[in-house]
Structure formats: structure tokens, C-alpha cells
Amino acid sequence: MDSLFDRSAIYFRELQSEICAALEAADGSATFSSDDWALESGGGGHSKVLAEGAVFEKAGVNWSQVEGELPESFADQIPGMGRDFRATGVSLVLHPLSPMVPTTHANFRYLEKGDSRWFGGGMDLTPYYFFREDAVHFHRILKEVCDRHAPVGDYLRFKKWCDEYFYLSHRGETRGLGGIFFDYLKGDDDSALERTFEFVKSAGRAFLPAYMPIVERRRDEEYGDRERRWQLIRRGRYVEFNLIYDRGTVFGLKTKGRIESILMSLPPLVRWEYDVHIDPGSREAHLLAELKPVDWLGIEDN
Numbered sequence: 001m002d003s004l005f006d007r008s009a010i011y012f013r014e015l016q017s018e019i020c021a022a023l024e025a026a027d028g029s030a031t032f033s034s035d036d037w038a039l040e041s042g043g044g045g046h047s048k049v050l051a052e053g054a055v056f057e058k059a060g061v062n063w064s065q066v067e068g069e070l071p072e073s074f075a076d077q078i079p080g081m082g083r084d085f086r087a088t089g090v091s092l093v094l095h096p097l098s099p100m101v102p103t104t105h106a107n108f109r110y111l112e113k114g115d116s117r118w119f120g121g122g123m124d125l126t127p128y129y130f131f132r133e134d135a136v137h138f139h140r141i142l143k144e145v146c147d148r149h150a151p152v153g154d155y156l157r158f159k160k161w162c163d164e165y166f167y168l169s170h171r172g173e174t175r176g177l178g179g180i181f182f183d184y185l186k187g188d189d190d191s192a193l194e195r196t197f198e199f200v201k202s203a204g205r206a207f208l209p210a211y212m213p214i215v216e217r218r219r220d221e222e223y224g225d226r227e228r229r230w231q232l233i234r235r236g237r238y239v240e241f242n243l244i245y246d247r248g249t250v251f252g253l254k255t256k257g258r259i260e261s262i263l264m265s266l267p268p269l270v271r272w273e274y275d276v277h278i279d280p281g282s283r284e285a286h287l288l289a290e291l292k293p294v295d296w297l298g299i300e301d302n
Contacts, residue, residue, distance in 0.1 A: 004110070004117070004193065004194070004197065005086060005088060005110060005112060007197070008088050008110040008119075008197065008200075009065045009088040009110075011201055011204070012063055012088055012089055012090040012108060012109075012110075012204075013046070013063050013090075015090050015108070015204045015205070016046070016048065016061050016062075016063040016090050018205075018208075019061055019090075019092060019207065019208060020032050020048050020050075020061050022208050022212065023050065023056065023059055023061075023094070024050070026055055026212060026215060026216070027050065027053040027054055027055045027056050027059075028054055028055070029053050029054035029055075030050050030051065030052060030053030030054070030056070031050065032048040032049060032050045032059075032061070033048070033049055033050075033051075034046065034047070034048050035047045035048075035049070035260075037258050037260075037261065039066045039067075039068065039256075039257065039258065040256070041066070041067065041068030041069065041255075041256070042066065042067040042068055042086075043064070043065045043066035043067050043068075043086070044064070044065070044066065045062060045063055045064030045065065045066065045258065045261060046062075046063045046064075047060070047061075047062045047063075047258075047260070047261045047264060048060070048061045048062070049061075049264060051268070053097070054097070055096060055097060055098070055101070055215065055219055056094055056095065056096055056097065057095050057096060057097040057267070057268055057269070058094075058095045058267060058268045059092070059093075059094045059095070060092060060093055060094075060264035060265060061090070061091075061092040062090065062091050062092070062261050062264060063089070063090050064087070064088065064089060064257075064261070065086075065087075065088040066086065066087055066088070066255070066257070067084075067085065067086035067087070068084075068085065068086075068255055068256075069083045069084055069085070070083045070084075070085055070113070070254070070255060071083075071254055071255075074254045074255075078111075078113055079113065079116040079118065079184060080112075080113030080114035080115060080116030081113075081114030081115055081116070082113070082114040084113070084114070085111060085112065085113040085255075086111070086112050087109060087110065087111040087112070087251075088109065088110050089107060089108055089109030089110065089121070090107065090108055090109075090204070091105075091106070091107035091108075091109075091248060091265075092104075092105065092106050092107070092207075093105045093264070093265035094211075095235070095267045095268070096215070096219075098218065098219060098221065098223060099128040099129060099223050099227040099228055099230060099231035100128070100129055100218040100219075100221040100223055100227070101214070101215055101218045101219055102125050102126055102127035102128065102134065102176070102177075102214060102218075103125075103126040103127075103128075103176075103235070103238060103267075104123065104124070104125055104126065104211050105123065105124055105126070105265070106121070106122070106123035106124075106204075106207050107120075107121050107122070107123075107248060108120075108121035108200050108203065108204050109121055109248075110197075110200075116186070117186055117193060118183070118184045118185055118186040119182075119185045119186070119193075119196050119197065119200045120182060120183035120184065120185065121181075121182065121183075121200060121203065121204075122158065122161075122162055122179060122180045122181035122182055122203075123142070123179045123180065123203075123207055123210065123211075124162055124166055124175065124176055124177075124178055124179035124180075124181070125138045125176050125177045125178070125179055125211075125214075126175055126176030126177070126234075126238060127176060127177060127287065128227070128230060128231045128234050128287065129227070129230075129283055129284075129286075129287060130177075130283070130286050130287045130290050131217075131218070132296075134214045134217070134218070135177045135290075135294070135296045136296050136297065137210070137213060137214065138177070138179065138210050138211070138214065138296075139159070139178070139179070139296040139297055140297060141206055141209055141210035142155060142158075142159075142179060142180050142203075142206065142210060143155040143297060143299075144206075145199075145202050145203050145206040146158065146180065146199075146203075148202060149195070149198065149199035149202060152185070152187075152192075152195050152196050152198075152199045153199045153202075153203075155180065156299070156300060157182075158180035158181060158182045159178060159179070159180055160293070161180070161181045161182060161183075162178045162179050162180050162181035163178050163293040165181045165245075166178065166181070166241065168237060168240060168241055168244075168245070170240075170244075171237060171240070173237075173288070173291040173292070174291045174292060174293065175237065175238065175241050175291075176291070177290065177291075177294070177296070178293065178294070178296075180203070183247075185199075185200075229271065230284050232269055232270055232271040233271050233272075233273060233276060234287075235267045235269070235270040235271075236270050236271060236272045238267065238270075239266055239267070239270055242265055242266065246265075248262075249262060249263075249265075
């Protein structure tokens with residue numbers, strides 16, 4: 001029987017293919033380019049990028065299976081003995097062309113270091129204009145998949161983890177409307193780790209039903225220069241998070257990963273304007289008011 005590492009790598013590669021096929025079908029114009037790459041320390045990956053589509057201005061979906069030795073200065077920050085590691089996972093960031101369609105991010109990964117093995121991952125929603133029904137739909141799908149795998153899947157715990165992780169402390173706001181985030185999930189034995197793997201597989205398959213109905217609902221809504229400018233300003237916040245706080249970006253850079261794949265999450269166009277002021281009562285102000293932990297499903301006091 002293949003090891004858990006091998007089975008995880010196979011699943012993540014299959015998930016990459018499934019998601020890319022669905023995104024191409026939804027876009028209807030552009031297709032993904034593919035790029036295989038090798039890491040000097042061992043392993044490699046398969047990156048797929050769609051650009052200048054009818055729906056997605058840039059969509060990147062990356063799969064990797066790598067191994068190597070962590071820098072001594074970084075090794076102590078990762079659970080497990082020693083410095084040798086191997087990791088596999090799939091990660092994606094989708095930047096739609098329309099400001100009415102939210103950006104989204106998801107990643108699922110499995111890592112081994114010394115005597116320690118664990119899964120991590122999650123997904124979150126980053127809109128430019130606020131639609132409550134979109135947030136409710138996204139979180140409802142995530143709660144359903146967590147509930148099917150309880151107690152491994154713990155929606156309230158993972159939602160809180162997401163709200164705290166995707167937080168720009170220098171801006172005093174969450175990156176978006178949240179989702180779920182988890183890390184170092186391993187359990188006490190092999191059986192528990194297998195149950196965690198089953199949850200991760202289900203969570204990965206939940207991405208498309210969580211996100212694609214929102215795309216279909218918003219893709220044809222009208223927008224103009226004002227909305228496009230706001231989208232590019234808000235994309236700047238996304239870049240700030242990825243370059244300052246994101247663990248995946250830090251891990252990739254520390255392990256001398258492939259820069260093109262690490263930074264494929266960045267949007268193709270972005271603006272940083274000095275001292276941006278938002279009109280009170282505007283749709284832009286409404287979005288900013290929602291960038292905080294919110295109980296979208298009305299369950300957190302139950």
C-alpha cells in the first residue's frame with residue numbers, strides 16, 4: 001500500500017486537474033498553461049496558470065511534491081525533529097476580472113518532518129463588494145463539510161482560526177469574509193491521521209460548490225471605472241498579506257522553492273494610492289464595515 005505521503009500527493013494532483021477543468025469551463029475563453037518544474041533539493045511540481053480570461057484575469061493552481069533540508073534558522077519553527085522534510089499540496093488563488101466577483105484562495109497540504117506528520121489548509125473569500133448571500137453560501141458549504149467529518153472537522157474552531165490568521169494587523173482588518181483555516185492536524189495515531197486525510201479530501205472537493213455558484217451569480221453584473229479602481233486598491237491589501245504574513249509564501253521562500261510558483265498568487269494589476277478616502281455610506285464603505293469576524297450562519301452563540 002502506498003504511503004500516506006504518496007496518496008496525498010496523488011489526491012492533490014487529481015484535485016488540481018478537477019478544479020482547473022471547472023475553471024476553464026466557467027471562463028469559456030482562456031485555458032490554462034502548464035509548467036513542470038524541479039526543485040534542486042528533491043521533487044518538484046506542476047503549475048497551471050490561466051490569464052486574461054473572460055471571467056478570470058489571472059488564475060493560478062499549483063501542485064507540488066518536494067523534499068529537502070530546512071535552514072537551521074527556520075527548522076525550529078516547524079514541528080518535528082531534525083531539519084529534513086517532505087511536503088506535498090495543492091494551492092490556488094483566483095483573481096476575477098469583474099470587481100463583483102470575489103477573489104478566492106484555497107490550499108491543502110501534507111508535511112512530514114522527523115517524527116511529525118500533519119495536514120493543513122483551508123479556503124477563504126475576498127470580495128471587493130459585499131453581498132451577504134455570497135458569504136452565507138460560502139460558509140454554509142464549509143460548515144456542511146466540517147460537520148460530516150466531526151470531530152476532526154470543527155467549523156467554529158477553523159472559522160475562528162481563519163479570521164485570526166487572515167488578519168492584516170497593520171490595517172486593522174481581515175483580508176476578506178473568512179472561511180476555514182487549519183494547520184498541524186495530525187491526531188494521536190495512524191487511524192486519526194487517516195480520518196484527517198478523509199476530511200481534507202472532502203474539504204478540497206467542497207471548494208468548487210462553495211465558490212463557483214458565487215461566480216455564476218456575479219459574473220454578469222455591471223461595473224465601471226469606479227468599481228475597477230476600488231478592486232485594484234483592494235488587491236493591494238491581498239498582496240500585503242501574502243508578502244508579509246502568509247505561511248505558504250514564507251515556507252516556499254525559506255526552502256528555496258520556485259519563485260514563479262510561490263508568487264503566482266499575486267494579481268496581475270494592483271494600485272497603491274496615497275491616503276485613500278472612502279465616501280461614508282458608499283458600497284465601498286459597506287465592504288470595509290464587514291471586514292471583521294462575523295457569525296455568517298447565526299450559530300456561534302448556540
